[in-house]
Amino acid sequence: MASVKAAILKGLPGASIVDITHAIRTFHVSSAAFIIKNIYKQFPEGSIHIVAVDALNSPNTKVIAIKADDHYFIGPDNGLFSLVFNNQPAEVVELTITPSSDALAFTAKDVMAKAAVHIAKGGNMNEIGNDYKNYVQLTAWQPIYDEGSIRTSVVYVDDYGNCMFNLEKALFEQVGKGRKFTIDVKRNPIENISNTYSDVNGGDLVAIFTGSGLLEIAINKGNISELLGLKEGDSVLITFN
Numbered sequence: 001m002a003s004v005k006a007a008i009l010k011g012l013p014g015a016s017i018v019d020i021t022h023a024i025r026t027f028h029v030s031s032a033a034f035i036i037k038n039i040y041k042q043f044p045e046g047s048i049h050i051v052a053v054d055a056l057n058s059p060n061t062k063v064i065a066i067k068a069d070d071h072y073f074i075g076p077d078n079g080l081f082s083l084v085f086n087n088q089p090a091e092v093v094e095l096t097i098t099p100s101s102d103a104l105a106f107t108a109k110d111v112m113a114k115a116a117v118h119i120a121k122g123g124n125m126n127e128i129g130n131d132y133k134n135y136v137q138l139t140a141w142q143p144i145y146d147e148g149s150i151r152t153s154v155v156y157v158d159d160y161g162n163c164m165f166n167l168e169k170a171l172f173e174q175v176g177k178g179r180k181f182t183i184d185v186k187r188n189p190i191e192n193i194s195n196t197y198s199d200v201n202g203g204d205l206v207a208i209f210t211g212s213g214l215l216e217i218a219i220n221k222g223n224i225s226e227l228l229g230l231k232e233g234d235s236v237l238i239t240f241n
Contacts, residue, residue, distance in 0.1 A: 053075070053080065074095075083138055
């Protein structure tokens with residue numbers, strides 16, 4: 001992504017550029033969404049986040065800019081942003097910037113970087129795009145639940161094999177109402193929510209709610225993804241007694 005940084009610095013010398021990650025697997029929209037959702041609020045308000053995962057999904061994929069929570073986001077309209085925000089963003093535009101060359105365009109450099117520079121200089125989003133409300137919606141992070149159970153799915157597996165799920169603590173408490181429960185992880189039951197990994201012995205399963213409020217299931221001093229074969233998209237069932 002050196003060319004993207006070069007394009008930003010050419011348009012805005014002295015810009016502060018921070019790499020969040022280059023480790024997202026190719027085209028893996030849900031992983032990128034998970035990371036953005038859990039990191040962007042740690043940056044100062046007014047920060048501009050370029051998300052180029054799956055940016056060339058098809059020639060018809062639109063590039064959009066979003067203002068939400070006093071942050072700006074620029075990326076392809078491939079459903080990623082519908083997984084990031086719980087509420088409708090304050091402003092969304094479809095970018096109308098055209099590459100300056102007739103050669104094959106590199107969207108992140110020729111469109112997204114230009115949009116970022118424009119916004120960083122204080123420009124309005126509607127000067128580089130048209131109002132765009134119906135961006136692509138995905139439902140990968142919607143758990144299924146009723147009065148007695150919740151089925152939740154893995155949305156991200158980190159480098160240690162720990163699995164993050166699409167279940168927020170608020171929904172768990174809303175459905176559970178303080179009742180006892182069992183989390184069935186491939187026929188391995190968990191019956192408590194812990195505060196840290198060390199609440200259980202090494203090699204034991206542990207369930208915690210992360211600082212961002214999402215359920216994480218792991219093995220203390222182990223790799224649950226490798227040992228139990230948990231991967232993104234797999235689900236577990238939580239039943240309440």
